[in-house]
Amino acid sequence: MAQIHIEKVRKDFGAFTAVQSSTFTIEDGEFFMLLGPSGCGKTTTLRMMAGLELPTSGEIYIDGEEVGMKPASQRDIAFVFQMFALYPHLNVGKNISYPLISQGMPKVQAKKKVSEIAEILGITDILNRPIGGLSGGDRQRVALGRAIVRDPKAFFMDEPLGALDAEFREHMSEELRALHNRMNATTVYVTHDQLEAMQMGDKIVVMNHGVVEQFGVPQDIYDWPATKFVAQFIGSPPMNFLDFHGMLAPSEIKVRFGEAEFDIPKTLDGANGNLTFGVRPEHVKLDDSAKYRGEVSAVEYLGTTQIITLETANGSVKARVASSDNVQVGERTGLKFDSRTVSIFNGETGHVLRSEANQEVLNYG
Amino acid sequence: MAEVSLQGVTKTFGGETALDNVTMTVPDGSFVVLLGPTGAGKTTTLRMVSGLDKPDAGKVMIGGIDMAGLTPAQRDVTMVFQQYSLYPHLTVRQNLEFPLKSPILRTPQNVINQKVGEVAEILQISHKLDNKATALSGGEMQRVSIGRALVRQPSVYLMDEPLSSLDAKLRSDLRVELKNIQANSGATLLYVTHDQIEAMTMATHVGVLDHGQLTQFGTPREIYENPVSVYAASRLGQPRMNILPAHLFGDAPAGARDVGLRPEHIVQGEGEDSTVTRVERLGDQTRLHLVYKDHVIITVTDAHTELSGGDIVKIRPNNPYYFDADGARVA
Secondary structure: EEEOOEEEEEEOOEEEEEEEEEEEOOOOEEEEEEOOOOOHHHHHHHHHHOOOOOOOOEEEEOOOOEHHHHHHHHHEEEEEEEOOOOOOOEEEHHHHHHHHOOOOOOOHHHHHHHHHHHHOOOOOOHHHHHHHOOHHHHHHHHHHHHHHHHOOOOOEEEEEEEEOHHHHHHHHHHHHHHHHHHOOOOOEEEEOOHHHHHHOEEEEEEEEOOEEEEEEOOHHHHHHHOOOHHHHHOOOOOEEEEEEHHHHHHHHEEEEEEEEEEOOOEEOEEEEEEEEEEEHHHHHOOOOOOOOEEEEEEEEEEEEEEEEEEEEOOOOOOEEEEEEOOOOOOOOOEEEOOOOOOOOEEEOEEEEEEEEEHHHHHHHO | OEEEEEEEEEEOOOEEEEEEEEEEEEEOOEEEEEOOOOOOOOOHHHHHHOOOOOEEEEEEEEEEOOOOOOOOOHHHHHEEEEOOOOOOOOOOOHHHHHHOOOOOOOOOOHEEEEEEEHHHHOOOHHOOOOOHHOOOOOHHHHHHHHHHHHOOOOEEEEEEEEOOOOOHHHHHHHHHHHHHHHHHHHEEEEEEEEEEEHHHHOEEEEEEEEEEEEEEEEHHHHHHHHOOOOOOHHHHHOOEEEEEEEEOOOOOOOOOOOOEEOHHHHEEEEEEEEEEEEEEEOOEEEEEEEEEOOOOEEEOOOOOOOOOOOOOEEEEOOOOOOEEOOOOOOO
16 A cells, blocks of 8 residues: 655647646545546546656656656556456456466465455355356456455556446445445546545545646535636536626625625735636525525426526526525526635636635645 | 327337337427436337337327328437437538428528527537537537437427536536527427436426336426335435335334435434444535444435544434335335
């Protein structure tokens, strides 16, 4: 088991920069998520940690040892791909024992190890079955077994659940997380699914266009995003943005736009120009007495809650409210925002302004 | 615009029954979503309505007319497939115009331009209109293929998981758009998905399919709040309903084997002790994994709860559903 640290890692493919100067640390035993849209550099980062790509510059440390230029075979890690590649001519047990046998482990010992792993994964009863007839889930379990069996220092997984349907993905993600809790192996996991990242990760790195946007604990990132990109990428529906023009002094506790005044967490940075007021849908309340007005343009029922879309003078706003509230399309109503949760972004750079509420999270990492 | 009705439709492929005596009415102007896992018979139902497949038994009616023997073209339906199929040698604009240029329709060019412009705007592909269809990303190609259905005004739109290949942001925009298009145009839309969010947010009616049988048909709210079976109850709601032995929390009605508790129907702070095994923070809410008398129960709580693994929480069921040994609702 291992701590992994990457320091100013960069990767160019010809003129294209896939990863620009990434730095972060994965602690021993963590379940660590690399999250971002396609093309953000998350898979490239993982492949560099694994030794499947060499960094253009920067250092990669596994347990304190610099491994940036070492081939994958010398890093003692195991890789699980999105498309599980199993040997079709071997049965389940032989697929799992293959890495051990090829390392020269005696058969008896390998067999014992395989049966331990099969127990953990709950596939003991299919060890003698051919790969051909297995369900997608069992194939994924076998692929995991083959990764786990070597007791590597770390597991690297590239969207291992991406190809599965929604219901089964939910089930497998719980299974993977439970497996991690039993084994406590350092795991680095690539995904573009924000919910999967929130649900499974101890820590998340959010990447966009080859840049690390934010790094930290899922709930902190959700509550206090460092950039507009993070605020939009995490959360479903994403954070609401109300664009306005104004001037903010440091130590300000109010902003004003659209005839109304809103309390905000006390600012530490000042700003002048295009600003964005950010608030999560669950912190928007509909209240007819509020001064700030909007018109309901859509209502989406979700069981316990419903998502109400309102058109305001500063753009559309989504509110998550109880589904027992009676809201009709076309209605005009007032909006209130929970002032403790508000983020203010610089409209030009997309960076959040530091406030007393978010400074601790932003100082992390 | 037309009503679609299926009467006792049955279809088998080899020995497999894909549809088993399905009777269902899609009211004129409604947005009906067929929901079920892979293999439930959703796509087969669409193919019956479109005329791409013929039922072994039963009738398909569109606008009161029996469709037996009519080809897909004669039925005045348009279908959007999960796998987009575009003309690779044409531009996006030409692909979108194609259905309107049919010699039967004789649409004037200015109407075509206006229609294509509107649809491109809705689907956020206006800037790509003059690109070759092959020079698009997968998500863009799928939008063009939806667009090709929307430029026409058939009696019925049929869509087979049209959003499943798009990314989350676009999917949520298009959910609202599709719903608006349908509501404003009054079109009848039959839509297949295994995504419960799509079903709940867009549908006027949801049809729950299970191994070729229609087990429940109603508004999303009816199915969520008043499911007829464990199966129907488990289709909607995230995290899904907890299914536990009927007597776990005391008395249960006669004939009940299981009790179903939606995560939000577990009151915290009163009742019996349970142990927290895992706290899953999703941002807007936090899921608690609890163990009570050796049973795992998942519930939701305040996003910033201070509970952690090993803590004891008192829980009490509120508004439980009871199901018999076959999974049918008894109370």
